[in-house]
Amino acid sequence: MEVEALGQHISRSFNEDLERVRNSVLNMGGMVEEQLDRALKALKDADSELGLQVAADDVKINQMEVSIDEECSRILATRAPHAGDLRLIIATIKTITDLERIGDEAEKIGALAARLATVERPSTNYRELRNLARHVKLMVQGALDAFARLDVQQALEVVKADEEVDQEYEAIYRQSITFMMEDPRTIKRVMDLTWSARALERIGDHAKNICEYVIFMAHGKDIRHSGLDNIEAEVAQAVETGDR
């Protein structure tokens, strides 16, 4: 697979450059995952201190994005990569943008968690939101794993999971509306809850984007904005023609 193909350049330092870029994307991914994790923990445990800290720590992720971006520009300028290498660089530049956005959404959840921690909590302790959060976390994890392994199958699974997440968000949204109609005093709290759910749903979309870049990186096929069935057919065709 491509992972091995990466190790086949005459210039050793070129290999190392590419490998380093790939590794730093995944490092950044790890930081984003931790941020999301902590934001959700803050939400669950009503830990306003942790929530605010998450919001403050987003700076690190932004810095990481800038430095990887610069590294990619440098490689493009000095090495003029083509074929698979070029795809890796392009996919990297796009992936880090999405990762940075996930970081921003985590920051948002952290800030909302800090606010929600100060008000009364429903007896379910936001169970439906935690469910959604678990799915989204798995999606982010799956997307990064797929990036690391260039695993198209896993990428497709994450793309598919996004539909479910969208439905869950929709359900929370509707439920929130009924809550607000029943008891207008809860509006502020429920709005914050809806915003958190919205942030999670957006994170799911970003994870899905990353998976699309993984498929692009592996097969050179751009599958954005095509239906899921088309994507699967395209990928199957790409695998068949041995375009790997």
Place this chain on the structure above:
Amino acid sequence: MPNRWISQLLFLGAGLAFTLLLGASFGNTGWWLAGALALYLANTLRNLYILDNVLRRGKPIPPETRGLWAEIFAGIEKLKSKSRARKRRYHDLLREVRESTGALHDAGIILNSESEIQWFNPAATRLVGLDPATDIGQRIGNLLRHPDFMSYLENPQGEAIMIPSPKDDRGQLAVQIIPYGKDQRLAIIRDVTREVLLQRTRSDFVANASHELRSPLTVIGGYLDALAEDEDLSESWQAPISEMERQAERMTRILRDLIELTRLESAARDAPHEFVDVIKMLKLIEGEFIGKKGVPTIRVHLETDVALLGSEPELHSIFYNLVHNAVRFTPSGGEVECWWKLRDEGVVFSVRDTGIGISEGMIPRITERFFRVDPGRSRDSGGTGLGLAIVKHALQRHEATLSIESQIDEGSVFTCEFPKERVAARRRAVHVAI
């Protein structure tokens, strides 16, 4: 020379002699000789062909070879069977190793110098989701991405670290990396979810119990206070009541320390970086002990005026506990000296006393909770048995270290070293001209 070589040479000599004889009787000696050599060459070539077949394609050795060649073939056969036996042995050994590592509950992952995965056991698949089909050669940090793990991977020193499990939402894993051989590293990953849960349950229990005990104790203390001041109290009750009061006060102190200790233990994050004026704090602590009855002389040497970045109450309890400890174990004639000085690596607070000292075997244990060097004595002197445990945990939260030197009957030196990152220049009052 072995027999077979002699017979081979003899056979060659005889053949040569026979050819020469033929040449002598029929003429054309040269042609006869050439013919005989050609025959010999053909035979050698044929045997070489067989040898090639045997070595490269693993064909069986034909039984009709004779003489020296038969010996050589037999030798090869022997070597082959020997290596087959060795191979089988290695194979068996390998299988056993594989089976035993496969049966392990802990994940074992072998990494090279680039932190790329070389091998892992089935438990690694179960615990962290590595896939044997795709993940060999993958950098482990790409799959186990937790930032704490990443920094540990770069600098694997000290104790195992804890990371949340990537497979299970509530799972906790302990990771330890052990270098071995030439640039190889072994990562051992253990599922510690249950241990972490137990630990949490325990500290929750201690915290809850302490909180619950505090209010009844306050009530008891209040009544004892009132009783002690009651003028109608009969003489015979005065001593018991004041003793009860003292003990109630001690219990309150123990509970306070227990709550403080649990709080320090459960706070996973580092202490905040707030500006703390150490000079002022040390002067206050000094003032608390100076001039008290039965207390040794105290001298505080402030060799620098730097301040610390940390948590004020925690730093206070570090310094207070250390000084209090020194005072408690030093007779009133002795002396206690404290230093606050700047070093290259950071800043140091040390306390030297001329007290009873601690034997060497006890030193590693004295920061344990409720550990007492001399049980009878320290209880009388009003300690809770938790002071040094609190000091240790509070220091850890400031990335600082505690070292202890001691000599029995001569005294002890307790030294805290704070790293550079925690040192702050002292704030000075700024006068603004109007």
